[in-house]
Amino acid sequence: MIRVLVAPDKFKGSSSALDVAEAVAAGVRRVLGEATADGRPGCEVVCLPMADGGEGTAGCFVAAGFTARPATVTGPLGEPVDGPYYRRGRAAFVELADAAGMTLCGPGLRPLDATTAGVGELVRAAVRDGADHVYVGLGGSASTDGGVGLLAALGGRFLDAGGRDLRPGGGHLEDLCTVDLADVWRSTDGVAVTLVADVDAPLLGPAGAAHVFAAQKGATPQDVDRLERGLARLVDVAAATYGPGYREIADRPGAGAAGGAGYALLAALGAEYRSGIEVVKELVGFDAYARSADVLVTGEGRVDEQTLRGKVVAGVAQTARTLDKRLLVVSGRCDLPAAALQGLGVEGAVSLLELEPDVRRCMTDAAVLLERAGALLAERHLRGASLQRGVGVAG
Template sequence: MTGTTQGSAPDRSAAPHVVVAPDSFKGSLPAAAVAEALAAGVRDVVPAARVTCLPMADGGEGTLEALLGVWGAGPREVATVDAIGRPTTARWAVSPDGKVGVVELAEASGLPRVADAPPRPLGAHTRGTGELAAAVLDAGVAEVLVCLGGSASTDGGAGLLAGLGARVLDAAGAPVPDGGAGLARAAALDLSGLHPRARQVRWRVAVDVTNPLVGELGAAAVFGPQKGAGPADVAALDAALGRWADLLERTTGARTHDLPGAGAAGGVPAALVAVLGAELERGADLVAESVGLPAALADAALVLTGEGSFDSQSVRGKVADGVARLAAASPARPPVVVVAGQVRLPAAQARAAGIAAAFSIAPGPVALEELLGRTAERLRETAAHVTALTLAGRAA
């Protein structure tokens, strides 16, 4: 990885500066490996190019890995529990300056962790993520970045609060069971045992959906079926989340029932906003800021980004969208080119979103298995074509 030079405009007489900021190719390559392959393609055509690799993510699964890659740091680990209460180990990270801690929900409470067990939509919880967050607070950070995505539960973040020392009690003063269904009995929220630093730090939550906590577009109705919830389960969970939101409002004064984004990851943002004053932000924007993308774009001549499938969702808050918006706002206003496994977005829609062009790495009709086995090679080759088209003549 090379550094970035800030300035008001790119210096065309110097070696061109190319920023490579892709998402992962899920099922094939992590974002760091994608960035390395694209950078190699750039250097194949313009060996003198200055290339800044900034692996990206949209704030969900893979964000921890992307940040570790950019920071050049290794993960830390803590013993905790998965979404159904089994012992596990989860990773977390701290920025090089020690100020920002990163919690990825999928590390402890994600669906992949419990894929070997029957779905438990009513009982799955986020207590393990709360214990993970407690370890981050113990490290003395001033800010906690919570990355959502891949959640196995629909518990409104009650488990996360429990992992931080809070207690959700029933009418008799007994703790309710972990999981969304237990919230149907929630009558009081005891915050006296909350981690002493929980309210002393800044909480930022990466979200990529705008769903509210409850209702027909809420956490249970939209995302519950993905976690094994049938119609009866969805109805029970939605009612329980409504009761939980009422309790949060009585306890903290914050209304989260219809808060945009509160329905992400089974409703986790509702608890974080109400109890800890968390800020909800677009995941891709939050990651971009954390890895220093805005500064890197200041003198860029070309920006390469990418993901497995470039489609209509890509320009609605995903990585390509965030990169394009930041590039358009930068002093250099460099062209942004997407390199993807498949391109499903019409060119006109891509241009409207600030994407100059999009290219598929598929050389023609090819079996998916074959393409997956040659992803890095094809990324490098496609990046070389893009670089030749946009920079080779200028560099010469």
Template sequence: MTRYLCAPDSFKESLTAMEAARAMAQGIKNADPAAEVRCLPMADGGEGTARALVDATHGVMLEATVHDPLGRSITGHYGMLGDGVTAVVETAEASGLALLSSDERNPLIASSYGTGELIRAAAHAGARRIIVGLGGSATNDAGAGLLQALGVRLLDEHGRELARGGAALASLERIDVSGLDEAVRYVHVIAACDVTNPLTGHDGASAVFGPQKGATPADVERLDQALTHFAHVIADQLHVEVADVPGAGAAGGIGAALKGFLDAEFRPGIDIVIETSGLDEAAQWADVVFTGEGSIDFQTKFGKTPAGVAKTAKAHRKPVIAVAGHIGKGIDELHEVGIDAVFGIAPGAASLDSLLKDAARNVTFTTEQIVRTLRLR
């Protein structure tokens, strides 16, 4: 009896990681009814991480009323894992670029307040460890809004609260942390971060990520100056240096706020997911490991889910097969990181709409054909 592990990431816009894993499992069972199959949804710290870890640990998705980057009330979600004390918050959930239309994007005023509200909600729900997935934000406020939501007061020279958004940080005179939420004070925060950009400068949040959020060259300069000032005030008043911390520039500088005010631990997203999901034990159990995601190319080897799964599986000398919605250039480079073979699921010429709609069926069919081939041995 062969044991198979299905450990894919989500297929964006079509399948969650668990849906992809179950589609793989169905294909395996079609080809080998006697097989033992385990589904372990995965992620790399980006979009879908909360759902994947909730599914992997038999946790629950919770919701809270929060504010989007422009201050509008929305329903946001976060994950509470199966242990009941670990939560997962994604910055894109309440502060994401996808929440704004193209003409609404304005990093001068966009705020990370909603992400702070999710962190506060998780802490009040009993979380003592909060994983914060950094990425996909519409903001460039160095996490100022997040801090305001947690009770930190950012004051101008007249003692007035700053307006939300990165540009307002240029007027910061004093930081008052006395109101920091009590529940949050005792939480261990882990930042799932796959970039090493500092907060400011040529490689900082404003210069590198600002333009994709709608910043003009003049906006980038203005924001970088504002964030530089913020970092100086933090250093002067709190005696914490955040400007050059690797990862401080992640998610529009939210990394700096997490490090400077919550003493966050920074780790690659895929490493956090591998550890939290129990992938190592599952890979040791399996005879064959399936992984995959919506698109696979040479960049997959840089911290993406299939590469992380392969590295773990190869520590136990297990074969690894990846299934993808789209196969790009340079997949031969993936063999170097332990992926033995890559298969696409697209059935010839098909429209994007049909590929998205039929993704589960195509994953099942492709996986079935792979397992039928394996059984010819």
């Protein structure tokens, strides 16, 4: 009997991590059959949805015993939205996408005006509810405001030359003259914060929040330059007010996550940065599941260079190497060359675009195609009694 652990991330825009896992598992079972109590060979498949700190991470916290607490907060464009926070014991989890995500903007992305205020309101609600350790999942943000909205909701003051509060959004950070974090520290005194992210980008520069991520939030090249200047102004004023450490923090891994919200958490709240996939693996007890499996199957919507920097596939691959487990990957699209996949320890990989070249159909028919992908991986790599490792990743 072959024991298979299917542990993918979501395929953004089409399928949740659970839907992906169940579809792939169905394909594996269709080919290998299910093991029976009387000893008939087959497979035992376990589904374990994963996340990396981006959208969908809340589901993993819920699976680990956190429960949702309803709240109504300020959305990314200023309108009220229902965005829960999650509690277990004295800990809480806040998913940025629930309050400041692009999906809340509909077709009307406004990259210069979008705010993270609602995220700060969720943190504030969790702290008032008794949480003394808040995890904040950063991913899917519509904003590039450097976390100023988040901190303002916790009592921070961000003023222009006339002593007026800045308008919401990163497009107005160039006007910043005064930063006052005293009330932020009072409102979060005694609270530990963990930044849970799927990227390790710095705040500024060509690898930073504006240049890498703002375009996907609707920013034009001119907007990107304006947002970069605004974030740099934020660092300048914070460092002039509170010391050079605030400039050094801008270069830390995760400072550029979620349009610079990572910088706000690291600098103002003293947050600990942790890779989202590592946090999720701990929460769900991933290593224990992996030890009992013969083969790990993981995946995400797009496997590319970003995959190598803390995404689910890389995190699962690390465990596979540590435990000497076989590793198969399914994706919507794979842009990594075979050598890079081999470097991760991937034995076999299938993308939905190999099965269906029409991207739109890959989105609308994802469940059917994911089941076919699971079956194809099983046919190529798992059929038969042998558990010897295969070679190559072409299929």
